[in-house]
Amino acid sequence: MLLRLVKDKRRSFMLAGLLLACSGAMAQTAAPATAVPAAGNGYEVARYVIVIIAFVMACVIAVLGSVLKVAAAMHLERVKEEEKKKADLLKPAASIFALLLTLKLSAQDVAATAAPAKASYLPWDITLFLWVLGIELAVILFLVRSLLQFLPAKKAKTAEEIEARKKLPSFFQKINKTVPLEQEHTLDLQHNYDGIRELDNNIPGWWKIAFYGTIVFAFVYLYRMFVAESMPTQLQELARSNEAAAIEMQAYLANAANNVDEKTVTMLDAAGIGTGHEIFIKNCAACHGDKGQGGVGPNLTDEYWLHKGSLKDVFYSIKYGWPEKGMKSWKEDLSPVQIAQVASYIKSIKGSNPPAAKEKQGELFEELAADSVVAKQ
Structure with missing residues (x-):
């Protein structure tokens, strides 16, 4: 899903902009540090979680950056139109930079016009971390999209490869030990009745395991039921169920009795x-x-x-x-x-x-x- 999203330049920019805008909105609702009340245990847990996520995303950015560097070097050797590719590579970066600059300026304007005593929904450090997470996610999307541009296009499969692919057994054929339709003659038992041929199909392994498992279960059940007597019989289960039902009935009657009034009262025993x-x-x-x-x-x-x-x-x-x-x-x-x-x-x-x-x-x-x-x- 992520790969499909980053392949589309417009969708990647829209997603990055949405994430950054959400982070900016959270930052705009935050008051100055002097007006933020002491956070509880929930904020402490949120801080740890956000820091861990930010660290993991930073590691992802570092790995993607290294992979992108290698891919770019290979791409430069393979592609002749170097200047055109560099220009295409700088376009997303310029767009993201412009988006970040716009959001930063809008956040500063809101912060300048906001009242000093405005209520805070999130502590300032959590808001800052959310900003960092939004920026990191935008960078990851940019790196993944750029990396996909450097990957070589998939070669079209030849007719021989397509035919060989068709001959490979499917997952269903593997787990059920079936053979393709054109190979059914190898299993024919030469027994034909009313146009229906009998084939010597093998029993799948999963079916045998399930069958043997029921046998083992039967022996364990019989031992527990009639030898060790560690399981209740059906009559014992019925008696226990009746006892539990009687207790529930007494509790219900007690509650119902407490709810009696002049419209529902009846003669007692x-x-x-x-x-x-x-x-x-x-x-x-x-x-x-x-x-x-x-x-x-x-x-x-x-x-x-x-x-x-x-x-x-x-x-x-x-x-x-x-x-x-x-x-x-x-x-x-x-x-x-x-x-x-x-x-x-x-x-x-x-x-x-x-x-x-x-x-x-x-x-x-x-x-x-x-x-x-x-x-x-």
């Missing part, structure tokens, strides 16, 4: 109801009684409710409360799981008829298949 009873005794018994019979608050065991009595409605009332009626919001004290447990416990004591139950309050509530959540007034 006996364990959840038991935990809800403990929370109820600790936080709710002072107002509603230890059995939900009521006290300062209403009776929670009958069918009459001040704010409807579905599971979702009870969850809503516990979560947001009814401050105007003395019922505080518990969403800051209890988690969504705990609120669901308390709501499930309250629904489980419906019709328990505890002693000394408070008189009915509110309206008769009938359970429906789907009850809407009460709207807080």
Whole structure:
């Protein structure tokens, strides 16, 4: 790709100019050395990397320069039109020199008009290194292009060379041990059926290696599976997968439970109801009684409710409360799981008829298949 690029004079100049322009743009954004903040570890690593790249590119330039010197000497001996070739050789150098001079002058103009307190995106030394890298790359492109000018043109192949090249086996023929079409008669087994000839083709080496490898793999697999038992069987793998899936399911359910709200709450099992009873005794018994019979608050065991009595409605009332009626919001004290447990416990004591139950309050509530959540007034 590089050789194709440098063969085209315009493309090589455009690439060199683009690289130098990018370096110049970075230099223009840099502030004076007194305004550059202390660089971190990232800049230190960048400095080392850029210095190494610059050193390698300098070595490449030195090698290309030596090769170009030898090629130029050979070229001068071979080419008669020496003056014309020298003029052609100086054209790219003059163009690059003019480009560098233009960029340098434009960078100086920008630096002269820039404010002293302008923010810096890169430290000045990294910007300088980027300039050096751009110049080195431009020089490398110039040297490679000049070297290609000195290389002798490829001679056209004769008909004999082309024919001999065609007779050489291809890479596909080598790895598969096939023969050219005109030599298939050497493999003919003289067995012809319905116009199909049988050939004595050899099995490729890579196919034999793969086949023998499967045999070795089979013996190793059988030994590990049934002798050393260092590999799990399919049933053991299934059991492990089920265990891992169960753990993931528990984690998912725990997260899902924490995300429950008045729209997704469902009736819990006996364990959840038991935990809800403990929370109820600790936080709710002072107002509603230890059995939900009521006290300062209403009776929670009958069918009459001040704010409807579905599971979702009870969850809503516990979560947001009814401050105007003395019922505080518990969403800051209890988690969504705990609120669901308390709501499930309250629904489980419906019709328990505890002693000394408070008189009915509110309206008769009938359970429906789907009850809407009460709207807080």
